[in-house]
Amino acid sequence: MLKRTIGLTLATLATCMLLAGCASDQVVEAKVKSKLAADSEVKASDITVTAKDHVVTLRGNIDSAAAKDRALQLARETSGVTSVIDEIAVRTSETTGDAPDSGRSIGEKVDDAGITMAVKSKLLDDPDVKGSKIDVDTREGIVYLTGTVRSEMEKTKAVQLAKDTKGVKDVQPNLDVQGS
Numbered sequence: 361m362l363k364r365t366i367g368l369t370l371a372t373l374a375t376c377m378l379l380a381g382c383a384s385d386q387v388v389e390a391k392v393k394s395k396l397a398a399d400s401e402v403k404a405s406d407i408t409v410t411a412k413d414h415v416v417t418l419r420g421n422i423d424s425a426a427a428k429d430r431a432l433q434l435a436r437e438t439s440g441v442t443s444v445i446d447e448i449a450v451r452t453s454e455t456t457g458d459a460p461d462s463g464r465s466i467g468e469k470v471d472d473a474g475i476t477m478a479v480k481s482k483l484l485d486d487p488d489v490k491g492s493k494i495d496v497d498t499r500e501g502i503v504y505l506t507g508t509v510r511s512e513m514e515k516t517k518a519v520q521l522a523k524d525t526k527g528v529k530d531v532q533p534n535l536d537v538q539g540s
Contacts, residue, residue, distance in 0.1 A: 385411040501529035
């Protein structure tokens with residue numbers, strides 16, 4: 361039964377593609393995600409894939425420039441993709457940017473979640489900071505900022521906004537400065 365369902369699904373997908381003349385955005389998205397997942401150099405779980413009008417956008421924070429280049433190459437080589445928008449940030453510090461996850465109580469996790477929400481809200485609300493490009497994580501009151509900013513001024517402002525948030529003990533920025 362499962363083989364028949366898979367066969368029918370594939371047949372339906374093939375028919376839809378033939379009738380449409382080219383792949384829909386959902387199919388293009390699925391193809392790119394499949395290629396990323398199958399590649400040994402790219403950690404697909406770190407990359408978000410979206411497609412609109414056959415233009416694929418890749419977003420995320422990854423560990424190496426080589427993995428970023430490979431992800432972009434795979435997306436560009438996918439049939440149905442007309443263009444690729446690169447919104448992938450490469451972590452630049454010696455560490456992965458992951459906050460330590462020691463055995464913490466539920467209360468500590470809730471406090472950290474509240475701090476994360478407060479910092480993220482400040483970043484999104486500030487007109488000088490593009491908060492959607494900055495990932496915020498908090499462990500034991502220490503805020504970890506990871507992502508891409510347009511200038512040193514924006515980086516400094518993001519760090520200051522985080523430091524000025526109630527409950528923050530320290531801020532560890534892993535922000536890559538890339539001109540807009």
